[in-house]
Amino acid sequence: MALVTLAAAKAQLNIGPTETKDDVELQTYIDAATAVVEEQLGQVVEQRTVVDQLDFAKATTSFLVNSVPVISLTSVTSLDGVTSWAAGMPTMHVDPSTGLVTVLSGPSITGTVLVSYEAGMAAVPANYRLAGLIIIQHLWETQRGTMGVQLGDAETYMAGRGFAVPRRAIELLGSQLPGVA
Incomplete structure (x- = not known):
């Protein structure tokens, strides 16, 4: 909007x-x-697609995206495009107000990843x-x-x-x- x-x-x-x-x-x-x-x-405020490049030196099961509020998580993919993680429930949960993404099941996030999501009010x-x-x-x-x-x-x-x-x-x-x- x-x-x-x-x-x-x-x-x-x-x-x-x-x-x-x-x-x-x-x-x-x-x-x-x-x-x-x-x-x-x-x-x-204005809804749009955001892509963050995040670097994880060691495996993690939670991380913050850079823009809030988060409407939905679209994709999490390694920078080279070889590895991807299922975005959304039941694999990942994102807190809309804080932007905290938590891996609920599956492999931990590691390396340099591109996180795509919809943000805005x-x-x-x-x-x-x-x-x-x-x-x-x-x-x-x-x-x-x-x-x-x-x-x-x-x-x-x-x-x-x-x-x-x-x-x-x-x-x-x-x-x-x-x-x-």
Whole structure:
């Protein structure tokens, strides 16, 4: 699920749905805002396939993937492609919130492996969406030369002063959660 759709961003910016001349540029802003939100949260928001290369000097029966939350484990394969482990139940279990993968049966994991999995949120909370929209609007307005935009609560920013994320967006995202996005 996307953090913010193109249609939602256009609505936030009061751009009509049939106005398409800025769609490519606006999608760049959406992608940038998504990256900022994920970095702030320490979690993947927009669902996608992730492939981690992990090195195990000695055999292990549990390991952490790099991105959470985990939706599903797709495959675990040696870097050379010769060895593969059955991903999913009943062979492997993955904790969605921590990314801890546990081998329940079969051989231990060893060597350099590629772990493929789906990560992201099934439903994006409203406060995360609003934070994304605020970031997009803020970047869009400053790019358009609106100097000294009054953002509410006496939060005046001047373009070009080294800011990208308004405080109110950060507050909507709350405290950073454990994990790596």
